[in-house]
Amino acid sequence: MLSASTESNIVIVLLMTIAFFGRGAAAGAGTWAIVSDTAPREAVGLAGAVFNCVGNIGGIVTPSVFGYIVQATGGYNVGLYFVAAHCIVAALVYLFVMGKIERVKVS
DSSP states (O other), X not given: OGGGGOOOHHHHHXXXXXXXXXXXXXXXXXXXXXXXXXXXXXXXXXXXXXXXXXXXXHHHHHHHHHHHHHHHHSSSHHHHHHHHHHHHHHHHHHHHTOOOOOOOOOO
């Protein structure tokens, strides 16, 4: 979101580099730990496959919507706010909706 408020290409590249690094660190450490801790022991592979499938939907939808936003507005600012809004929603869901993390039991 800070990239939308600067005109400097160097600052934008620096901010995006930090964002991508944080995204990579969070995806590797946090999300896979949750999948392995919550999936039934008999279906860890299936849970991982479903997790990847749903996660990859964002990799398809976000660039497509971002492209349409840039085409409609002629700039990147609204697209960056769109992505920032997703981050804020995800953080709020993680904080207030997600309950206790515990392994799913298969009976």
